[in-house]
Amino acid sequence: MRAAVLYGSGDVRVEDRDRPTISAPTDAVIRVSAACVCGSDLWPYRGVDSFGEPTPMGHEYVGVVEEVGDEVRDVRPGQFVVGSFFASDNTCEICRAGYQSHCVHRAGVGGAQAGYLRVPLADGTLVATPDVPDPDLVPSLLTASDVLGTGWFAAVAAQAGPGKTVAVVGDGAVGLLGVLAARQLGAERVIAMSRHEDRQKLALEFGATDLVTERGDDGVARVRDLTGGLGAHSVIEAVGTGESMMQAIRSARAGGHVGYVGVSHGVELPGEELFFSGVHLHGGPAPVRRFLPELIDLIWNRTIDPGKVFDLELPLDDAAEGYRAMDQRRAVKTLLRP
Ligand SMILES: [Zn+2]
Numbered sequence: 001m002r003a004a005v006l007y008g009s010g011d012v013r014v015e016d017r018d019r020p021t022i023s024a025p026t027d028a029v030i031r032v033s034a035a036c037v038c039g040s041d042l043w044p045y046r047g048v049d050s051f052g053e054p055t056p057m058g059h060e061y062v063g064v065v066e067e068v069g070d071e072v073r074d075v076r077p078g079q080f081v082v083g084s085f086f087a088s089d090n091t092c093e094i095c096r097a098g099y100q101s102h103c104v105h106r107a108g109v110g111g112a113q114a115g116y117l118r119v120p121l122a123d124g125t126l127v128a129t130p131d132v133p134d135p136d137l138v139p140s141l142l143t144a145s146d147v148l149g150t151g152w153f154a155a156v157a158a159q160a161g162p163g164k165t166v167a168v169v170g171d172g173a174v175g176l177l178g179v180l181a182a183r184q185l186g187a188e189r190v191i192a193m194s195r196h197e198d199r200q201k202l203a204l205e206f207g208a209t210d211l212v213t214e215r216g217d218d219g220v221a222r223v224r225d226l227t228g229g230l231g232a233h234s235v236i237e238a239v240g241t242g243e244s245m246m247q248a249i250r251s252a253r254a255g256g257h258v259g260y261v262g263v264s265h266g267v268e269l270p271g272e273e274l275f276f277s278g279v280h281l282h283g284g285p286a287p288v289r290r291f292l293p294e295l296i297d298l299i300w301n302r303t304i305d306p307g308k309v310f311d312l313e314l315p316l317d318d319a320a321e322g323y324r325a326m327d328q329r330r331a332v333k334t335l336l337r338p
Contacts, residue, residue, distance in 0.1 A: 001115030002338065004057045004319040009047030010327075012057065012320045020111070020118035025069035028122035030081060032063040034142045035112045036310065037322050037334040039172045040263045045323050048265060057319075058113030058336075059085035060146040062138060065126070066116065074123045080133060081126040082144050082296060083119050084288035085109050090124030100124075100289035113319055115338045127292040130300060137299060139307030139335055143177065144295040147333065148306045149288030150261050151177030151238065152295065155185055157259030157282040158234035162186040167223050168208075169248045170238030170262060171199040173309045173333040176206055178236040178261075180306055183207030184298070187234070191226060193219050193247075198311075199332065205308065216243060220250040231256060237283070242267045254278035261286055310335040 003017040020029055035058045043049040065079045075081065088095050088103035095103050107120040119125055133141060140148075151174045160166045160182040168178050171194035182190045183206065191210040192203035200211050212222040224231055231253035237244055240262025248258045249269075260283030274281075298304045312331035314322050322334035 002316055003111060003114035004316065004336070006044060006051070006055045006057050010045065012045065012323050014317050014319050017056070017114070019116045022067055022069045023118065024120060025071035026121050026123065027069045028065055028072060028075050028119045028126060029067045030061070030063035030117050030119060031066045032061050032112060032115060032117050032338045033080070034062055034138050035114070035316075035336045035338065036060050036142060037113070037319070037326055037336065038146060039174060039326070041323070042327055043263065043265065045327060056111035056114065058111060059109050060142060061109075061112035061117055062142045062145060063117065068122060072122045075126050075128065079128040080131075081128050082141050082292055083109065083126045084149065084292065085146050086285065087120040087125040088289055089121050090289060095124070095289075098290040099287050101285040101287040113316060113336055115316070125289065127289075127296060129296055133300075137307075139310050140299045140305060141296065142335065143306040143309060144288070144292060144299065146286075146288060147173045147309065148177045148181070148295060149291050150174050150286040151236070152181040152291050153286035153288070154178045154236040154238060154259035154261040154283065155181035155234070157257065158236050159257040160185045160187045160234045163188055164233040165189040165191065165227055166234040166236065167191040167193065167232035167251045168236045168238065169193050169244050169251065170236070171196060171203065172238060174261060175236065175238035176202050176309055176332070177306050178238055179203050179208050180206040180304060182234070182236065184304060191223055191232065196329070202308065202332070216247060217250070219247055223251040227253070233257070234259070236261070238262050240264050240267070245269065249274070249277055249279055249281070252277070252279045256280070257282065259283055309333050313337065
């Protein structure tokens with residue numbers, strides 16, 4: 001099979017690799033219908049995250065179950081499935097509380113930018129769609145695997161809901177789908193913080209009511225202007241830098257909630273400012289599995305169209321260009337077809 005492998009900074013190659021096989025009785029192997037490049041893939045691509053060996057890339061996937069291990073009960077060959085980037089048993093106490101990304105048996109899923117993918121703990125990780133989807137639904141179902149699930153968790157963690165004003169820091173795919181999630185959860189106003197026209201346009205399509213182009217403390221001041229000087233009830237942080245975290249915390253009102261899902265890089269929070277802010281912080285790797293049934297339903301019924309976030313689609317063999325386009329911000333998000 002063909003697979004995208006990261007060899008070094010800026011060096012993604014698509015090469016022939018062995019097809020994965022069932023190695024534990026709880027595994028499934030799926031034939032990948034579509035995969036994509038994640039904003040978090042850019043950290044190692046840019047050399048910010050170090051890695052040793054050449055690394056098979058990709059953790060967002062939808063596909064058709066090809067084969068299952070002896071102990072798999074719920075997932076069957078031929079089903080079209082969506083999974084999360086962390087495998088989970090979905091039965092332990094942490095999973096049952098809705099935190100499958102912290103499952104006591106969690107395992108990373110990697111190498112999804114490939115023709116086939118092995119998924120551990122298949123019964124707890126994969127959710128089948130009602131039927132084989134229409135081709136135009138596939139991009140949206142793919143977003144549920146991570147980028148939509150992550151934006152959704154951020155909105156839930158920030159307690160977005162009716163009557164709330166939600167500010168969104170970060171105009172990458174997760175931030176944009178955080179806008180969609182906040183509106184879907186009933187938020188009254190959604191302030192998207194973006195200085196890029198194409199991303200502003202998508203934010204408005206996803207339901208943003210206000211746009212703020214300023215960043216840092218100027219952006220915070222604009223959010224406060226728009227909220228009677230108080231700050232937003234809910235803030236989604238979808239970047240992961242110290243600057244974006246402080247922009248998020250300072251944009252929230254006392255008693256407000258920040259949902260942070262940008263993978264943290266070098267973030268150090270000043271204790272005293274945090275102490276006096278009166279702001280709730282909740283985030284981390286999204287328990288996407290918690291939301292998959294609901295998100296698949298909303299997509300299947302065509303209530304939401306999160307697949308619009310893909311503005312570049314390439315054959316898997318052109319994965320290197322998909323990474324370059326996102327790295328240079330020529331594309332919001334790249335879909336890859338094996
Ligand atoms: Zn678990």
